[in-house]
Amino acid sequence: MIEVTGLRVVLPPDVAAVDGVDLVIRPGEFVVILGRSGAGKTTFLRALNRLVEPTAGDVRLGGRAVTGADPATLRALRRQIGMVFQQFNLVRRASVLDNVLAGRLGWAPPLPTLFGRFPAADRRIARECLAQVGLADFAARRADTLSGGEQQRVAIARALAQSPAVILADEPTASLDPALTGSIMDLLKMIRAQRGLTLIVSQHQLETALAYATRVVGFRRGRVVFDGPPAALSPAVAATIYGEEAGR
Amino acid sequence: MRRAAVFVALVVLAWTAWDTGADPVRFARGVPWILDFLRRMLPPDLRVLPAALLGAIKTVEIALLGTAVAAVLALPLGFLSARNVAAPPVFHLARATLNFFRSVDTLVYALVFVAAVGLGPFPGVLAVVAYTTTSLAKLYSEAIEGIERGPVDAITATGATRLQVLRFGVLPQVLPLFLSYVLYRLETNIRAATVLGFVGAGGIGFYLQTYLRMIDYSAASTVLLVTVLMVMVVDAISSRLRARLV
Numbered sequence: 324m325i326e327v328t329g330l331r332v333v334l335p336p337d338v339a340a341v342d343g344v345d346l347v348i349r350p351g352e353f354v355v356i357l358g359r360s361g362a363g364k365t366t367f368l369r370a371l372n373r374l375v376e377p378t379a380g381d382v383r384l385g386g387r388a389v390t391g392a393d394p395a396t397l398r399a400l401r402r403q404i405g406m407v408f409q410q411f412n413l414v415r416r417a418s419v420l421d422n423v424l425a426g427r428l429g430w431a432p433p434l435p436t437l438f439g440r441f442p443a444a445d446r447r448i449a450r451e452c453l454a455q456v457g458l459a460d461f462a463a464r465r466a467d468t469l470s471g472g473e474q475q476r477v478a479i480a481r482a483l484a485q486s487p488a489v490i491l492a493d494e495p496t497a498s499l500d501p502a503l504t505g506s507i508m509d510l511l512k513m514i515r516a517q518r519g520l521t522l523i524v525s526q527h528q529l530e531t532a533l534a535y536a537t538r539v540v541g542f543r544r545g546r547v548v549f550d551g552p553p554a555a556l557s558p559a560v561a562a563t564i565y566g567e568e569a570g571r
Numbered sequence: 572m573r574r575a576a577v578f579v580a581l582v583v584l585a586w587t588a589w590d591t592g593a594d595p596v597r598f599a600r601g602v603p604w605i606l607d608f609l610r611r612m613l614p615p616d617l618r619v620l621p622a623a624l625l626g627a628i629k630t631v632e633i634a635l636l637g638t639a640v641a642a643v644l645a646l647p648l649g650f651l652s653a654r655n656v657a658a659p660p661v662f663h664l665a666r667a668t669l670n671f672f673r674s675v676d677t678l679v680y681a682l683v684f685v686a687a688v689g690l691g692p693f694p695g696v697l698a699v700v701a702y703t704t705t706s707l708a709k710l711y712s713e714a715i716e717g718i719e720r721g722p723v724d725a726i727t728a729t730g731a732t733r734l735q736v737l738r739f740g741v742l743p744q745v746l747p748l749f750l751s752y753v754l755y756r757l758e759t760n761i762r763a764a765t766v767l768g769f770v771g772a773g774g775i776g777f778y779l780q781t782y783l784r785m786i787d788y789s790a791a792s793t794v795l796l797v798t799v800l801m802v803m804v805v806d807a808i809s810s811r812l813r814a815r816l817v
Contacts (some may be wrong), residue, residue, distance in 0.1 A: 429730030
């Protein structure tokens, strides 16, 4: 369970990217954060694991405070939160398997990892996650030799390798060919079904949100303007989320 | 404004020409002496070839060992003087230290180390280490400042420690650049090490200076030829390795 109370994030110079958000996300939900670009979706997701430091408010994961947590506690909490990015954020020059292994950094004994050594169990988990995204044969390839869609699958495998309770995906399909949107969203959906984890995915596409979400949270100017099941998202509500030019 | 700048530049250059006694006529009068010098260098005295080769090997050794040690010592310094890694006070202190030590040339360090540990190649190695550590640290830190933020965020999000973020988010991005800088430094250090012998810090420069002092120009020319050959060979190997890194 993720509990967000009064969350505010002011980015320099003086922009309230997230401006007072209260949200409770229950285990197993597939939440799509819907909004135009600049609505504060990315900042909201990054504030949940404190890649961006919130200005005010609280974030709790499973009852434990993320905001204000000391570095060791924060790392333990981050370990439970996998993250997938719009630009994949793989280490390009490293192998696919090494990229996925990075997902085990929060679990493996720290000192040996600095020399590139991971316990056999962690290596096995990494390979399993790679197989789960359908890229078992790509383990030895350099990450930047893969296509965009494949790279995003590797990034998802890296998030999975954390054995997380939650996966945050920030516009995971926005820098891909539109034809690949479905395959990445299907993969996320399948993973949620198999592992029973919570998914929080930001999207700017209405159709995608409606097709996959169990719950849609509409963002506009850093505030929640809609929160409900996809079926309740009327054209009038969509117009509120997207502003004047309703639809897409 | 522009005219004034050009005028000032011309005045400054004219002053330096006068102050250094730069004189084309005086140079023209010296040309015959240069020709005489070159004539006396030929043919090269190949009897000193073994000695010159041994000196060249020692020079390569000085540059190789000095660069290798510096490449490692520069690692922590490089991270500490990268704006996006180190805390501001640490960064400023590290940068200031680098700029201070970098402003002294290898040859000056050699003078200091010869005085400290005596004659021979060892003070040469120390001099190469002293200069190269700081100059590589500067290059390292610039490479670190140019990295992509994305992978760093991704590694941070896994719950990694700061050191793990450096090792898995930063190092893979900068390591090929680091190696390329180290090879480039090796090339310049070979050149720098050829003159270390002039101040008693070992290598081929010692032979060059000795033969010049003995006015044995044909022996000196053999040493010069070996030096040129050595630099060319190392450059060729190093640039080939560098091309494979990028």
